Amino acid sequence: xxxxxLLTTADLDRLIRMLADxxxxxxxxxxxxxxxxxxEIGGVADxxxxxxxxxxxxxxxxxxxxxxxxxxxxxxxxSWKKYLFPxxxxxxxxxxATDTIRPLTPPQHPVRHAFIGVRGCDLAAIGxxxxxxxxxxxxxxxxxxxxxAAFVVAVNCTMAGGTCFCTSMGTGPAAGPGxxxxxxxxxxxxxxxxxxxxxxxxxxxxxxxxxxxxxxxAEIADARARxxxxxxxxxxxxxxxxxxxxxxxxxxxxxxxxxGERCLACANCTLVCPTCFCSxxxxxxxxxxxxxxxxxxxxxxxxxxFSHIHGGEVRNSxxxxxxxxxxxxxxxxxxxxxxxxxxxxxxxxxWCPVGIxxxxxxARLREREDSA
Amino acid sequence: xAAATERACGTSPLLPHAWRVAEAWRETGDVVTLALExxxxxxxxxxxxxxFNMLYAFGVGxxxxxxxxxxxRRLLHTIREVGPVTRAxxxxxxxxxxxxxxxxxTAWPLREARGRDLVIAxxxxxxxxxxxxxxxxxxxxxxFGQVAVLYGTRSPADQLYGPDLDRWRRAGLQVEMTVxxxxxxxxxxxxxxxxxxxxxxxxGQRTTAFLCGPEIMMRFxxxxxxxxxxxxxxxxxxxxxxxQCATGHCGHCQLGPVFVCxxxxxxxxxHVRRLLTVRAL
Ligand SMILES: Cc1cc2nc3c(=O)[nH]c(=O)nc-3n(C[C@H](O)[C@H](O)[C@H](O)COP(=O)(O)OP(=O)(O)OC[C@H]3O[C@@H](n4cnc5c(N)ncnc54)[C@H](O)[C@@H]3O)c2cc1C
Ligand code: SF4
Ligand code: SF4
Ligand code: FES
Numbered sequence: 189x190x191x192x193x194l195l196t197t198a199d200l201d202r203l204i205r206m207l208a209d210x211x212x213x214x215x216x217x218x219x220x221x222x223x224x225x226x227x228e229i230g231g232v233a234d235x236x237x238x239x240x241x242x243x244x245x246x247x248x249x250x251x252x253x254x255x256x257x258x259x260x261x262x263x264x265x266x267s268w269k270k271y272l273f274p275x276x277x278x279x280x281x282x283x284x285a286t287d288t289i290r291p292l293t294p295p296q297h298p299v300r301h302a303f304i305g306v307r308g309c310d311l312a313a314i315g316x317x318x319x320x321x322x323x324x325x326x327x328x329x330x331x332x333x334x335x336x337a338a339f340v341v342a343v344n345c346t347m348a349g350g351t352c353f354c355t356s357m358g359t360g361p362a363a364g365p366g367x368x369x370x371x372x373x374x375x376x377x378x379x380x381x382x383x384x385x386x387x388x389x390x391x392x393x394x395x396x397x398x399x400x401x402x403x404x405x406a407e408i409a410d411a412r413a414r415x416x417x418x419x420x421x422x423x424x425x426x427x428x429x430x431x432x433x434x435x436x437x438x439x440x441x442x443x444x445x446x447x448g449e450r451c452l453a454c455a456n457c458t459l460v461c462p463t464c465f466c467s468x469x470x471x472x473x474x475x476x477x478x479x480x481x482x483x484x485x486x487x488x489x490x491x492x493x494f495s496h497i498h499g500g501e502v503r504n505s506x507x508x509x510x511x512x513x514x515x516x517x518x519x520x521x522x523x524x525x526x527x528x529x530x531x532x533x534x535x536x537x538x539w540c541p542v543g544i545x546x547x548x549x550x551a552r553l554r555e556r557e558d559s560a
Numbered sequence: 561x562a563a564a565t566e567r568a569c570g571t572s573p574l575l576p577h578a579w580r581v582a583e584a585w586r587e588t589g590d591v592v593t594l595a596l597e598x599x600x601x602x603x604x605x606x607x608x609x610x611x612f613n614m615l616y617a618f619g620v621g622x623x624x625x626x627x628x629x630x631x632x633r634r635l636l637h638t639i640r641e642v643g644p645v646t647r648a649x650x651x652x653x654x655x656x657x658x659x660x661x662x663x664x665x666t667a668w669p670l671r672e673a674r675g676r677d678l679v680i681a682x683x684x685x686x687x688x689x690x691x692x693x694x695x696x697x698x699x700x701x702x703x704f705g706q707v708a709v710l711y712g713t714r715s716p717a718d719q720l721y722g723p724d725l726d727r728w729r730r731a732g733l734q735v736e737m738t739v740x741x742x743x744x745x746x747x748x749x750x751x752x753x754x755x756x757x758x759x760x761x762x763x764g765q766r767t768t769a770f771l772c773g774p775e776i777m778m779r780f781x782x783x784x785x786x787x788x789x790x791x792x793x794x795x796x797x798x799x800x801x802x803x804q805c806a807t808g809h810c811g812h813c814q815l816g817p818v819f820v821c822x823x824x825x826x827x828x829x830x831h832v833r834r835l836l837t838v839r840a841l
Contacts, residue, residue: 473619
């Protein structure tokens with residue numbers, strides 16, 4: 189274990205530039221059109237200094253904080269999944285009438301990303317998607333290649349959002365294993381710094397090259413206290429004990445159709461969710477028919493055609509689709525991958541246009557069972 | 561990307577390999593069988609009865625189709641034309657190229673059924689995924705007790721594999737057929753395939769059943785067999801769901817906790833019966 193370092197804002201800027209000089213494409217939170225999204229950043233000046241987000245079911249708003257905090261908000265609609273599991277990806281392209289179908293374009297060198305500002309929930313989600321794409325006899329190696337190439341600078345949360353419940357899911361507010369560096373922001377009237385901890389050899393090497401002073405015991409304790417306090421301030425909670433069993437006993441509940449009445453089946457929840465992995469392929473050919481190509485795109489179990497087989501949709505109602513989403517996240521994911529499919533980031537709650545809240549729906553299903 | 565020939569039918573499980581239509585013949589008005597041979601010399605596909613391949617029609621799309629017979633270098637696929645991709649495949653002339661990925665999925669567990677009586681029941685195109693299984697049973701006839709093949713179709717004109725049905729009878733299998741709608745020449749029973757169970761001579765306690773057809777047919781069949789004393793751990797079904805990747809990563813084929821493409825398509829009835837009784841799961 190190396191001793192945590194104490195970085196200034198200028199040191200953090202140097203760190204980002206060193207990563208860029210080392211060949212990484214740096215991406216991190218940035219202000220775009222009234223929201224904080226993930227995009228390419230060149231340095232600290234691109235971060236949303238002094239901004240925070242106010243989130244609730246179906247609501248997201250930016251506000252001024254009154255200080256210069258660089259990470260004083262929670263997660264927005266984007267997640268890192270767009271870099272590791274691209275929304276649209278060409279799988280292959282072939283000429284017509286060839287005897288050997290081979291990809292024409294050699295697989296591109298994956299971009300090496302440095303993710304600046306990965307929260308605990310999102311780091312857990314990256315681990316979960318790694319399991320999803322790695323599982324089975326024919327694991328999809330592209331995810332692992334991109335993940336392994338990525339440099340992760342995590343941020344321990346020192347405030348919780350209105351829809352956050354990482355404490356319930358055991359994924360935050362302190363970032364778990366898997367980061368290269370983890371920072372805790374200390375911002376007060378008279379100081380602004382970061383306690384930075386290395387979680388890998390390459391993280392430790394970078395920290396050493398930065399040559400910042402070691403953080404003092406007081407700073408380390410202060411950082412820890414802020415994160416610990418945050419754990420008790422979650423906007424939402426989810427009781428997870430026995431939840432899988434509760435949900436699987438409720439597959440025939442009328443509750444699903446009741447949610448189905450409210451749900452617009454817009455698929456927002458699955459698209460913003462950092463663990464949802466569903467995709468469809470699209471086969472297209474050139475206008476002159478000389479080449480064909482296959483694209484893989486994000487899809488959602490809320491889309492009507494998703495479960496199509498000859499003769500109709502298997503999940504032929506919005507209620508059935510909502511049941512698939514909720515029971516997959518919170519129940520059958522355990523059977524498939526040995527973990528919950530939910531990390532408690534709250535995105536699906538915030539970005540639901542009608543404010544459907546999975547923590548509330550899960551609680552109601554539990555109550556219905558208790559009162560039955 | 562890894563070098564060629566690691567997998568039975570190709571390199572990456574996502575990359576189709578070229579196979580040539582060696583022969584194509586019509587089984588019924590809307591069902592075609594394609595015999596496929598590798599377009600490149602070293603291609604092969606080591607499949608087992610019950611497994612499927614993803615067949616790609618150039619520029620149109622790709623669908624899961626079971627292997628209905630053949631060898632590792634001559635694959636038979638029997639395809640019912642129901643939509644764009646299956647119609648494009650059905651229209652292919654000898655010499656055409658198809659893309660093929662596979663084999664995928666679980667096989668019928670025939671070895672575990674040795675020494676037992678067998679009931680093999682199919683509805684419509686569901687006979688295709690069972691055909692290679694029945695051929696294997698015929699080749700190893702002595703390894704099994706009573707063997708009954710129960711086959712239901714909409715009409716006599718929809719019956720597949722006429723010559724095979726005769727061959728299976730000659731090999732000592734009890735072959736019973738029924739239709740939903742008879743024509744003037746039909747002398748057999750009319751009605752659902754479940755009604756054939758009572759004609760079966762085997763002992764329920766010693767019976768293993770393999771079922772493939774519409775889900776509702778398999779549900780009723782499993783119930784009928786249960787009443788005849790067949791344990792649900794000895795009833796096997798082949799399920800159908802939308803499939804795009806066939807490797808367990810696209811999510812389309814999920815049925816509760818199960819990925820039908822990778823955990824199935826062949827399942828023990830006891831593992832999926834609860835899931836199949838939930839409406840629209
Ligand atoms: C494991 C497995 C084995 C199969 N074996 C055979 C076989 O041996 N012979 C045969 O004739 N058919 C078989 N089918 C069914 C066959 O895959 C569908 O009939 C075919 O996908 C229909 O595609 P389409 O484009 O012609 O029609 P459409 O109905 O227009 O389909 C549009 C798209 O929906 C999906 N889709 C539609 N129906 C199904 C379906 N029933 N199952 C899965 N996806 C579907 C496909 O992605 C398809 O491209 C099998 C299905 C599965 C899952
Ligand atoms: S289900 Fe909702 S709260 Fe859970 S990880 Fe997905 S988006 Fe976040
Ligand atoms: S919830 Fe729906 S979209 Fe998300 S992974 Fe599960 S099936 Fe796919
Ligand atoms: S077909 Fe993609 S997960 Fe089964």
